[in-house]
Each structure stands twice: as structure tokens, then as C-alpha cells.
Amino acid sequence: MLKHLLLPALLILTLAGCQQGPDRAALEQYASTAMPADTELADIYQRSCQACHSRGSTGAPLTGDEAAWEPRLEQGMDTLLSHVVDGFGGMPPYGLCMDCSASEFEHLIAFMSHYPEAP
Numbered sequence: 001m002l003k004h005l006l007l008p009a010l011l012i013l014t015l016a017g018c019q020q021g022p023d024r025a026a027l028e029q030y031a032s033t034a035m036p037a038d039t040e041l042a043d044i045y046q047r048s049c050q051a052c053h054s055r056g057s058t059g060a061p062l063t064g065d066e067a068a069w070e071p072r073l074e075q076g077m078d079t080l081l082s083h084v085v086d087g088f089g090g091m092p093p094y095g096l097c098m099d100c101s102a103s104e105f106e107h108l109i110a111f112m113s114h115y116p117e118a119p
């Protein structure tokens, strides 16, 4: 009896796992090298955000880790922007980009909270 329940349960778990996107290793690999396509934005990202958001050990949500970003995005862009500007937890004010505009932060957040579709 139990056996008959176990197999479908396992299948469902496996399928659910697939829908959660990339596995941890793929995610860390992506985060370690990802760059915004726009060169100016890439420059800022490389200078300011990448040091923390490209590796898991800093406590920062990883670039491309949509599951980690989702609850943060739910706060709304205004809150996210004020957290970046004021500093938040382990993140210093302005995420170390003192001359960044709100619109640049917004684009950086959009880039960092997104994992690219498989080609």
C-alpha cells in the first residue's frame, strides 16, 4: 500500500524540483561570471555590486538566484531603492556606488534578480 504512494510522491518531488530552475552549482557558476549586457551598467556592477552579490558567502542574495530575490522584490522597488541607498544588513550605503542614480540601481536590481532563460 505504502509503496504505491511513495513512487508518485517521489515523481512529484522530482518534477517540482525541476521547475525551481537551475541547481545550486549552476547558479553559483552563473553568479560568479554574470555581467549586465549594457557596458556602463556592467562597469558599475563590476566595480560595486559584484564583490558581494557574486558569491554566496557574503550573505547577499546571489545574482540570478530568483528564489532568493523574490521575497525582496515583493517589498516593492521604492523599499529596495531606499535599502540600497541607506545600506541594509551587511550592505554598505549605495552598495558602494556613491554616484549611481535611482534608475541605474533599478536596472542593476532587475539584472541581479533575474536568471536568463536557457538558450
Ligand code: HEC
Residues within 6 Å of the ligand: 045, 048, 049, 050, 051, 052, 053, 058, 059, 060, 061, 072, 075, 079, 080, 081, 083, 084, 088, 089, 090, 091, 092, 094, 095, 096, 097, 100, 105, 108, 109
Ligand atoms: C559589501 C557587500 C555588498 C555590496 C558591495 C553590495 N551589496 Fe547588495 N547586499 C549585500 C548583502 C549582505 C545583502 C543582504 C542584506 C540582508 O538581507 O541583511 C544585500 C542586499 C541587497 C538588496 C536587497 C535589499 C532588500 O531590501 O532585501 C539589493 C536590492 C541590493 N543588495 C543591491 C545592490 C546593488 C545594486 C549593489 C551595487 C551597486 C550592491 N547591492 C552592492 C551586500 C552587498
